[in-house]
Amino acid sequence: MALGLKKNDTIVVVSGNEKGKRGRVLSVQRGNNRIVVEKLNMIKRHMKPSKKYQQGGIIEKEGSIHLSNVMLVCTKCDKSTRIGQKILENGKKVRECRKCGEVID
Numbered sequence: 503m504a505l506g507l508k509k510n511d512t513i514v515v516v517s518g519n520e521k522g523k524r525g526r527v528l529s530v531q532r533g534n535n536r537i538v539v540e541k542l543n544m545i546k547r548h549m550k551p552s553k554k555y556q557q558g559g560i561i562e563k564e565g566s567i568h569l570s571n572v573m574l575v576c577t578k579c580d581k582s583t584r585i586g587q588k589i590l591e592n593g594k595k596v597r598e599c600r601k602c603g604e605v606i607d
């Protein structure tokens with residue numbers, strides 16, 4: 503589980519149809535442990551014409567992905583990693599890469 507993910511993190515999908523694909527986290531739904539990732543898990547929705555979609559028709563939109571299906575990609579070592587926690591000297595909690603030890607925050 504990629505707990506501790508934040509908006510704008512880069513993740514890689516580790517299971518399912520889109521395994522191996524990477525993307526940027528657009529939003530995190532803390533309540534149900536799901537995230538929305540840019541251009542991943544696209545779903546088609548049939549829209550009735552409305553103010554926002556004047557034509558109506560089919561639009562493609564990112565569907566949410568469960569945290570258990572993704573891992574964080576470390577910006578330093580470029581590997582998928584579990585997120586570690588580190589406490590700095592000033593008492594601040596930060597995330598760290600379990601692979602290379604780089605602080606991610």
Ligand SMILES: [Zn+2]
Pocket residue numbers: 576577578579580581583599600601602603604
């Ligand atoms: Zn790393």
